[in-house]
Amino acid sequence: MTHTRLLSLAALMLLPGFAAAQPKPDSANYLLPDESKMTPFKDRVPILFVTMNQPEWKTLNSYWNEGTQETIDPTTGQKITQKVVKIKVPLGLTQAPPVPPENPMTVEKWVLGKRLYYDNILSTDNTVSCASCHSPNRGFSDGKRTSTGINSAIGPINSPTIFNAAYNRFQFWDGRAASLEEQAQGPVGNDKEMFAGKGDPWEEAIARIRANPSYVQAFYRVFGHAPTRDAAAKAIATYERTILLGNSLDDKANALMRQRVIEEESGKFVLKAEDYAKALKAEFAAKSSVLKDLGLDAEKDAGKIDEYAKRILAGRELFFGKARCSNCHTGDTFTDHSFHNLGVGAKDGELPPSEFGRFAALPPGHKDPSMIGAFKTPGTRGLLWTAPYLHSGEEKTLEAVVEFYDRGGNVNPWLSEKMRDTEAEAAYIRARAQGQPVDPNVKTYGPAKRPIIPLKLNLTAQEKADLVLYLKALNGDPLDPIVTDPNKFPAP
Numbered sequence: 001m002t003h004t005r006l007l008s009l010a011a012l013m014l015l016p017g018f019a020a021a022q023p024k025p026d027s028a029n030y031l032l033p034d035e036s037k038m039t040p041f042k043d044r045v046p047i048l049f050v051t052m053n054q055p056e057w058k059t060l061n062s063y064w065n066e067g068t069q070e071t072i073d074p075t076t077g078q079k080i081t082q083k084v085v086k087i088k089v090p091l092g093l094t095q096a097p098p099v100p101p102e103n104p105m106t107v108e109k110w111v112l113g114k115r116l117y118y119d120n121i122l123s124t125d126n127t128v129s130c131a132s133c134h135s136p137n138r139g140f141s142d143g144k145r146t147s148t149g150i151n152s153a154i155g156p157i158n159s160p161t162i163f164n165a166a167y168n169r170f171q172f173w174d175g176r177a178a179s180l181e182e183q184a185q186g187p188v189g190n191d192k193e194m195f196a197g198k199g200d201p202w203e204e205a206i207a208r209i210r211a212n213p214s215y216v217q218a219f220y221r222v223f224g225h226a227p228t229r230d231a232a233a234k235a236i237a238t239y240e241r242t243i244l245l246g247n248s249l250d251d252k253a254n255a256l257m258r259q260r261v262i263e264e265e266s267g268k269f270v271l272k273a274e275d276y277a278k279a280l281k282a283e284f285a286a287k288s289s290v291l292k293d294l295g296l297d298a299e300k301d302a303g304k305i306d307e308y309a310k311r312i313l314a315g316r317e318l319f320f321g322k323a324r325c326s327n328c329h330t331g332d333t334f335t336d337h338s339f340h341n342l343g344v345g346a347k348d349g350e351l352p353p354s355e356f357g358r359f360a361a362l363p364p365g366h367k368d369p370s371m372i373g374a375f376k377t378p379g380t381r382g383l384l385w386t387a388p389y390l391h392s393g394e395e396k397t398l399e400a401v402v403e404f405y406d407r408g409g410n411v412n413p414w415l416s417e418k419m420r421d422t423e424a425e426a427a428y429i430r431a432r433a434q435g436q437p438v439d440p441n442v443k444t445y446g447p448a449k450r451p452i453i454p455l456k457l458n459l460t461a462q463e464k465a466d467l468v469l470y471l472k473a474l475n476g477d478p479l480d481p482i483v484t485d486p487n488k489f490p491a492p
Contacts, residue, residue: 028206030231033224039108041073045083047105047242049096052089060088063480064490085490090246090476091255092381093332097166097241103181103234105241111489112218113239116232118486121212122187122205123194124150130187130236133159136484139385140243145393149193156354158393161386163245164379169337173375173391174361180237185229202229245382246332247477249290250316250470252279271316276309276473293384293475308469315470323405323457323467327418328377334474339374342419343410343454344392346373349443351412357391372414384475398468406464408454413445421455428453 046069050057065086073080085107089096099105116122117130133147134140140162142148147155157173165171171183187193188205195201209215209227216226223231257275261268283290284305287298294308319325328336345355351373353360358371375391389395395404409419428451431438442451459467481488 027228028200028203029229031223031225031228035075035224037220038224039221041075042080042082045085045107047085047087047107047110047238049087049089051094051096052091053094056086057088060086063088063090064482066490087242087244090244090251092246092248092251092476093164093167093244095167095332097244099241100179100181103237105238106222107490108218109222109235109238110242112215112222113235113237114486114489115215115218116236117239121208122232124196128194130184131486133187133193134162136479136486139163139382141386143387145388147193149187149190150196153192155192158388158391160376160378160391161382162240162243163382163386164333165243166241167333168335168376170376172361174357175339175376176361180240181233184233184236184240205229206232242483243479245476245479248381248475249276249279249283249294249312249473251476252282253312253473271313273306273309273313276312277305280305280309289478290473290475293472294469295472311466311469312473314463315466315468315473318459318463318467319470322463323402323459324418324455325380325405325467329380334380335377337377339371339376340416340418341371341373341412341414342375342390342404343373343412343415344375344390344394346410346412349411349413351414370414373412374414374416380471380474381476383471398471399464402459402464402467406457406459408456411443411452411454413450413452415452415454419454421453424453425451 050060065088067084067086068081069084071080071082072078120126120129120132122129128150133142133149135142142159144159146157147159149155160173165180165183168180169178171177171180172186177183177186185202188195189201191201195205197204206227206229209219209232219225219227219231222235225231253271253275256278257271258269260275280290284296284298284302291298291301296304296308319329328338328340330336339358341351341357343351345351356372358374358376359367359369362368362371383389383398387396387398389398389401390404395401408421409415428438428442442453444451478484482490
């Protein structure tokens, strides 16, 4: 930094009000840590993620694995043996969830976050917790079209699942939060969701937590200070970062395919029906929940393995082909982390301002008209547990969702290009310019009368059924009780 820059900064700091604009270190928002009040480094238990790409992954017997590691104690500079918990990231998730450097994961912090997640203390009337709208019994959603908050207030939007939210580039349907830590602060600040106090909702919420000796002790041990908004958000996010869903039938078939190709030495890593059949046979032998997901009976339907394997493969090929699902649902968690207008909420070809989505969340100076009516692409894992669907919660079944996409969504001026028949639109414009007849049913918008034509997929009844079957094959294994049971905690 130059001498001039330093002088400018010093002058700025002397301006009236500059110091007052900075957060006070004794506020409810944040406090500075006192290391002497924290659990000593040697006694802290870090949480580490181990993925399927690491050799150690195959040696871990469960999701939550307690062990030890050799490390250096920064307070003494000596080498120590420290306890550690290793999370076996489910099959299919090839990357570890990103962890902000300012919020390293420890078991104590995870326990504190889990307690807060299931505690009604953060709601005005002590009736609502994070788990009220994101319950493990309902796929970390709430099973309702739109959620219910304090004082029985009905919210305007469907509750998104926490499954794999650790990987999300944006949180909330409109992407207004950039991290789990930021998202965790939203509901408490919402007077319909959790808190409707007379003053600042977080100040009142933190005052409540500070009145609880057990919480105060826990915050001091984890953060070295009394409860704050910053610390509460970090703790809740730490717990949510372990709500990972994978190990689906599709993941297992993919693993079998890779093993088969390596043994064949063919180099052709392409799924076959035989891979799904082999995975299905293992599920029948174990009488697993996958059979229920697919609508199969362990005793009666063993003879249908080959039939269902072919149908799941056909559904997969539709997902990545004719049905165009993978245009947006891609990667390990089946999302492009972007925003698209599907026409949800459109009435008579128009979108009300309440359905402006991502556009409404963008700050002045960054308003992008292409984001009008655009909402975040959700992942497609755990769909059988997270109904109803779409940000409006208006579609009750996967079959209804497939029908919605089959017709090309709902026409409106800002329909995503990925949902439109751009070739038909170009042909319409050419025909109109040449004075030829055009389809009177096509909706046009703006002074230029721009045509918007939804792209119909024209799936057959069998294709729709096979596509739904593939979506069911993405559901995944139930999560470990250490994550889903509100009363289950690791031993101290």
